[in-house]
Each structure stands twice: as C-alpha cells, then as structure tokens.
Amino acid sequence: MAWQSSLLAQMWKQYTSGLSERGGPNLLRRAALQGLFVAGLAYLATCLGSTPAVAQVNSRQDILVIAHPGVTSRRLDRDTLRALFAMRQRTWPDGNAAQVFVLPNDSPTHAAFAKEWLSVYPHQLQLAWDRMVFSGTGQAPHRVRTQRQMVAAVSSTPGAIGYINREYLDESVQVINVE
Amino acid sequence: MKASKSSMWSSAAGCILAAAISALGVSPSMATDTNALNSLQLHGFLSQAYIVTDHNNFYGSSSDGNGSWDYTELGFNASLRPTKNLLIAAQALSRRAGKDDDGSPTLDYGIIDWQMLSTADQTFGIQLGRFKNPLGFYNQTRDVAFTRPSILLPQSIYFDRTRSVAMSGDGVSLYHEARLDNGGLLHSQFGVGRSQAGDDAESSLGLDGLPGSLEGDLSVIGQVRYEHDGGRIVLAVSAASVHEKYESPGDFPGDGEFTFQPLVLSAQYNAERWSLTGEYALRRVETSGFNAFDDISQTGESWYVQYTRRFLDDWQWLVRYDTLVHNRNDPNGHKYEAAGLGPAYSQYADDLTFGVQWTPHPNVMLSGEYHHVDGTGWLSLQDNPDASQTEQIWNMWLMQLSLRF
Known part of the structure; x- marks a missing residue:
C-alpha cells in the first residue's frame, strides 16, 4: 500500500x-x-x-429456483428470471402476478444465487430495489430470514418465486427450470 | 410562498391518488380486494447530517465554529398493487437544507403506473401523476441517503440551485423496457408534465424578494439507459427541457420566461468490489422577456469521475473529482468579475471528495466525508447572501446517520 x-x-x-x-x-x-x-x-x-478469488460456498447446481405449486410456467429463461428478481417484471410469463421472495443480503445462498443465476452482485440488486421503492417505480421483494421460511412462504403464496439450497427442497413447492 | 405554488398541484395529485385508493379499497365487487391490501408496502427513511466548513456556509451556518445540523431528510412512502398490472405509489418528503429548504412536507411523487404490456422480451407502461424526473443516475432518489454513494451527490450536476426545477413533473410518463438478444437491457422513458417551481430557482435567477412568482410550465424529459450484462456496464443519456413562467404584478421586473435544458451523459462500470462512475452534463439556462434585465442565455458544463470500493462486507470508500463551470464562454469567471457582477470564483467549482460509508445493519448507515473545494459555483445563494463574504478555497467535513425501513 x-x-x-x-x-x-x-x-x-x-x-x-x-x-x-x-x-x-x-x-x-x-x-x-x-x-x-x-x-x-x-x-x-x-x-x-483486482480482487482475490473467494472460495465458492455454493455452486449453481446446489441452488434451486422454486415456485408455488399453482404456477403454470415451469421454465424461465435467464433474462426473465433476472427481470423478476430485479422487480422490473411484475408477472409470470403465464400472465399471473409474481410474488418475489428473497433471503437476507448477507446470506451466502443469496449471494451465490445473485451471482450464479442472475449474474449480478447483491449490492446491485439492493440498489435497484431501493431506487424503485423510493422513486415510486416498483415494490421491494418480500424478505424471509431463513430457507425454511422461504419454503413455507413460497408454498403458501400464490404466484410466489424464490430459491433455496437443494437440501431444503420438499414436495410443497415446485422447481423451476432455468435455461 | 413555496407552499402556495406547489400546493395546488400536490393537492390535485393527492386527490387523484386518494380517490384511486378509496375506489379500489371500498369496491366490494373487486375479486382482488384481499390481494390489494396484501400488496401494501410501507417504507421510509430518515437521515441527519452534521456539517462543518472552514469558510462559506453549506446547509446552514456551518462555518461559525459550531457546525450545522440543518440537513435532515425524512421520507415516507406507500405502494399498492391493486391488480397485477397496476401500481399506485406516493411518497411524502420533508427536507431541511439550510435556508434552501425549511422541512415543510411535500408530495415527492404520487403515481398510478399501468404496465399494459409485459412479455418475455419487453415491458411497456404509463405513469400518471407526479413522477420523478430520470435525470442522470441519481436524480430520482436524490434525497435517499441509501441510494447515494456519498452524503452529498456530485454537486456539479445535483446541486440545489436547480433542484426544484429538475425534481419532478405533474403529468404523464411512458416507459419501455426491451431485453435484447445480447442479454442487454434497454430502458427508455419519456415524460411530459408541469415542472415544479421553488424558491431555489427564484433565488438563482435573482428574483427572490421581487413581487411576482415563478410558476411551472409544460416541460418534457427523456432518458434512454442501456444495461449490459446484468448491469456490469450501464450507459445513459438524459435530456430535459424545463419551462417556467414568471408573472409580475407590475412592470418591474415584468413577465418573463425561464428555460432549463440539461443534457446528461452517464456511464458506470460495476465490479464485485468496486464501481467507476462518470457523468457529463451540459446545462443550458435561458431567461427572456423581463423588463428589468436583459435576456440571458448561457451553457454550463459539469462532470465528475468517481471510484467507489467496497471492503469488509459492510464498508465502502469513495474518491471523486467533480467540476462545474456556469458559463462555458467564461470558464474562469473573469468576464463575470470584470462586468462587476461578483467574484470570478463564483462561476466555477472544483471539488475533490473522499468519503466512507459503514452499513452495520441493512437499515442503518453511518457516513463521513471530506470535500476540498476551489470555487463557490454551487454554493447556496440563500445561505451565502453576500458574495464578498465568501472564500475561493474552502474545506468541508460531513457526518451523517441514515435509517430506513
């Protein structure tokens, strides 16, 4: 230095x-x-x-995108997934309202999901949400604290979308294929 | 004075909003009733700064040795999605900033947003009401500390003298978002509406204390923004033509018109741990028609380069060089001084800023920064009424606590 x-x-x-x-x-x-x-x-x-390489706790395969069982869109492309989680797109491709659930910013699963699945950094997502919420152009996603709460919330909210580590998956939610 | 000018429009916008909310809320036949209320979101923010300067006053009597606490921002907003395509949102703002802003609450925005088209490739919508002007990267949320990289935004572009003029419009705004084949995102917005007119604009034009008042007139604003690779590279062009009318009860200073036409080019590169941001603006200002003074037409130039670096998860530091001239034909202010209008250094400002932000909790932020400034080009005229009492080279230290929910 x-x-x-x-x-x-x-x-x-x-x-x-x-x-x-x-x-x-x-x-x-x-x-x-x-x-x-x-x-x-x-x-x-x-x-x-130049940043030192950080060991990846979660790889892309370990994280699943999940949805309420009533959602009829079984697959999403990467751009639509990104638009949904950036809160820019408010509806599923089938036309139904989307309810977006996210883990806290400091959760390793959230960080890995943002980077691996959305190709954005958590700080960019947070800034995008703040700008929408405080300019009247959109709403913030719903926050859950833990992955168990994520599964519970997504399974009980029509139109819900979220993400979890594979080990938290159960039959109350459906897995969305992302291309 | 300010309240009376904006109250008509705020109450009109408020009535539209209240009517819309009540219509949606009380109608028993709406199947989406419960969803509408479930979708209600409330958010707010509060920030308080402490400012010390060695010379010149910034947001209050910052140079008197005790510092100034006169910079407070308080906001509260509500949003509702009554149906899947509709968004209703409004925000009340109270801002104290020295003599420029006394904290009286205003309707910051109040819009009904109808997203009429939403497909995998594109989105198209219309906003009715009071919308925030998308000027540069930061204008729409300029009063929310959590969306700013530093306590003060680069003042060359986001200074207070034209704050009310650039802030928002009462009218219609259309937006379109296209997802391109290369993964990029093209966002366009175009708005037409009546601009706001505040005391800051009157003061900048030297009209404060005169009998008439400045009224917003029909204005247009547009922005095209391109985001590449999930926002790794963001480029934007914003332009506006803001018109205001001055109505004078007598022949002095006479009726007149004021036009503000900013053009802002913005670029940002985002890496995981750092961001590099630059914006360049041309600001054309025109007054015409007044009996009391000659027509003025001049173009100001502003730009800044800013590097922010995140470290230790919840810390960020920043360094920025920010520069402004009020008249490109007189960048050092010599002609201005020779004409006996005031000190040359009031016509430019070069600001070197170092800042640090700490976010120990997602809803709490502490920040501090230091400014080394040459020139008084963006200094508040209301906090520094006597130009001969100002100093060319001055230093400023700020601390701020910000909360949100």
Whole structure:
C-alpha cells in the first residue's frame, strides 16, 4: 500500500499547487491538472480493482429456483428470471402476478444465487430495489430470514418465486427450470 | 410562498391518488380486494447530517465554529398493487437544507403506473401523476441517503440551485423496457408534465424578494439507459427541457420566461468490489422577456469521475473529482468579475471528495466525508447572501446517520 499512498500524496500535491496558481488565466494548466488527476484515479481503480478469488460456498447446481405449486410456467429463461428478481417484471410469463421472495443480503445462498443465476452482485440488486421503492417505480421483494421460511412462504403464496439450497427442497413447492 | 405554488398541484395529485385508493379499497365487487391490501408496502427513511466548513456556509451556518445540523431528510412512502398490472405509489418528503429548504412536507411523487404490456422480451407502461424526473443516475432518489454513494451527490450536476426545477413533473410518463438478444437491457422513458417551481430557482435567477412568482410550465424529459450484462456496464443519456413562467404584478421586473435544458451523459462500470462512475452534463439556462434585465442565455458544463470500493462486507470508500463551470464562454469567471457582477470564483467549482460509508445493519448507515473545494459555483445563494463574504478555497467535513425501513 505504501506506493499507492505516495502516489496519492503526489497527486494531492500536484492538485493543490495547481490551485494556488489559479488566479491567472491558466486554462491549459488547469485542464492538464484535471486530466492528470483523473488518469491517476483511473490507474488506482485498476490497481485496487483486482480482487482475490473467494472460495465458492455454493455452486449453481446446489441452488434451486422454486415456485408455488399453482404456477403454470415451469421454465424461465435467464433474462426473465433476472427481470423478476430485479422487480422490473411484475408477472409470470403465464400472465399471473409474481410474488418475489428473497433471503437476507448477507446470506451466502443469496449471494451465490445473485451471482450464479442472475449474474449480478447483491449490492446491485439492493440498489435497484431501493431506487424503485423510493422513486415510486416498483415494490421491494418480500424478505424471509431463513430457507425454511422461504419454503413455507413460497408454498403458501400464490404466484410466489424464490430459491433455496437443494437440501431444503420438499414436495410443497415446485422447481423451476432455468435455461 | 413555496407552499402556495406547489400546493395546488400536490393537492390535485393527492386527490387523484386518494380517490384511486378509496375506489379500489371500498369496491366490494373487486375479486382482488384481499390481494390489494396484501400488496401494501410501507417504507421510509430518515437521515441527519452534521456539517462543518472552514469558510462559506453549506446547509446552514456551518462555518461559525459550531457546525450545522440543518440537513435532515425524512421520507415516507406507500405502494399498492391493486391488480397485477397496476401500481399506485406516493411518497411524502420533508427536507431541511439550510435556508434552501425549511422541512415543510411535500408530495415527492404520487403515481398510478399501468404496465399494459409485459412479455418475455419487453415491458411497456404509463405513469400518471407526479413522477420523478430520470435525470442522470441519481436524480430520482436524490434525497435517499441509501441510494447515494456519498452524503452529498456530485454537486456539479445535483446541486440545489436547480433542484426544484429538475425534481419532478405533474403529468404523464411512458416507459419501455426491451431485453435484447445480447442479454442487454434497454430502458427508455419519456415524460411530459408541469415542472415544479421553488424558491431555489427564484433565488438563482435573482428574483427572490421581487413581487411576482415563478410558476411551472409544460416541460418534457427523456432518458434512454442501456444495461449490459446484468448491469456490469450501464450507459445513459438524459435530456430535459424545463419551462417556467414568471408573472409580475407590475412592470418591474415584468413577465418573463425561464428555460432549463440539461443534457446528461452517464456511464458506470460495476465490479464485485468496486464501481467507476462518470457523468457529463451540459446545462443550458435561458431567461427572456423581463423588463428589468436583459435576456440571458448561457451553457454550463459539469462532470465528475468517481471510484467507489467496497471492503469488509459492510464498508465502502469513495474518491471523486467533480467540476462545474456556469458559463462555458467564461470558464474562469473573469468576464463575470470584470462586468462587476461578483467574484470570478463564483462561476466555477472544483471539488475533490473522499468519503466512507459503514452499513452495520441493512437499515442503518453511518457516513463521513471530506470535500476540498476551489470555487463557490454551487454554493447556496440563500445561505451565502453576500458574495464578498465568501472564500475561493474552502474545506468541508460531513457526518451523517441514515435509517430506513
């Protein structure tokens, strides 16, 4: 981290020394400073952006998409699944209202489901929900705390969709095939 | 003054909403009665900031040595899905922000959204009522701390001087969402409605204290947003043409018109642990017709680049460079100063920001940030009425606690 902080310090020095000269009509210098600063930021972004590989607790095969037994759509494509969980699409392909259930953001199953099945990160999902809820363009998904509650909620709510680890599956819900 | 201007529209929108809700709620023949009530969702947020500046006032008397607590946001919303295609939603907002906003509650939005088409490939819907303007990435939820990367949004684009003007419209908005073959998502929205007019716009135009008042007029807004690969890359173009009318009881300053035409280009890259965001805006401002002053037409330019990094599960830090000029033909403000209108540095602002957010619980967030600012281009005129008392280079520290449910 040492070289990164010294880089930052250097950028800061450049930046503040530029300010003191700002009295004159030194447009070119100002533009150059801004350019340098942004380039520095972008460089830092790429350096710090590389993340260490994290061991996967859940692989895609371990997680199942489940629905209320009354749902007639037995399969979904990936885009529709993503639209449903992003709360952008409000109905099943068969036209019935969808009720979306999710686990807490910090649940490993939720994180794996978002990444493996939806190809989005949990923080993106949360932001998408917040933006809908607080701009009047949509509703938030229903929250359940545990996978047992997920099965109970999905099996008792018409139009429900959710996800669980395979080991929690029982006959009260149906599994949805995702292509 | 502000209340009287917006109350007619808020009460009209409120009546429509109340009528719609009661009609849906009391009709015994509706088979979806129980579903409608089951679908009721209530959400809200509260945030309180503490602000200290070494020079200049930001949201209250922040530079007096004791800091300012005058930045509070409180919101409460309800939404209902009476049928599978209908969504009814409304939010009340109370915002205190120095002298710009006194906390009196307003109807932030109130809409009936009818999603008339929803297939595997596309969605099409219409919104009636007061809708939030989709301007850039953040305008629609600009008052909700949990949707902001920092306590203050990049002020070059989301500053308060044109806040009420850019905020929302009372009218009709159409939206369309297409899922493309490459997995991308194309979201388009187009709205026509009457803009809001607040004291902030009057003050920015130098009309505060004069006898007339600014009224919203017919305005249009549109946004096209493309999301690639589940939002890994997001690109957007937003444009609006907001019109307001000034009605003067006498010949001074005379009737006039005010036009605000922002164009915003937005881009974001999202990785698991970091995001890089940039937005560029051209802001064209025109006044015409006033007896008391010449017509003004100028184009301002704003942009920022922002890097956010998530760490330790519930922490995030941010660095941002944000810059604004009010007039592209006078970026350093020299002509402005030479004309005797005020200090040159009031015509631009360069803001370097470092911030950190901690979310120990999904509904609780603590944030802190530091701004190093050159220029007073987006400083509140109402909190700093005397330009000669302002300083060119200033520093600002903010802390904020935010809650939501």
